[in-house]
Amino acid sequence: MYGTIFSLDIKPGHQDKLLATMEKEAASKPQGMLAWFVMKPDDKEEWTGVAIFESKEAYVANANRPEQHESFLKMMEHLASEPTWNDGTYVIAEIA
Helix, strand or coil: CEEEEEEECECCCCHHHHHHHHHHHCCCCCCCEEEEEEECCCCCCCEEEEEEECCHHHHHHHHCCHHHHHHHHHHHCCECCCCEEEEEECCCCCCC
């Protein structure tokens, strides 16, 4: 499995708008995506996300889709800065 862990620095007053945008975009699951999560941590303002794909190839193919770029631009309308991305191979996973 391959994917990314990311941080979202949301503009003040844009949390609900970002959430609505992300929920709308989530309706079309990209090929090879296994799961994704977004968390609002208790101890900081930035949200943390995790995206999991079946392979690096599936992850890269999704990143290169024009639809993904459009989704990213819609999300950026609600962010104060570009997300930070930590891409890599998941070396252990437990799905209940």
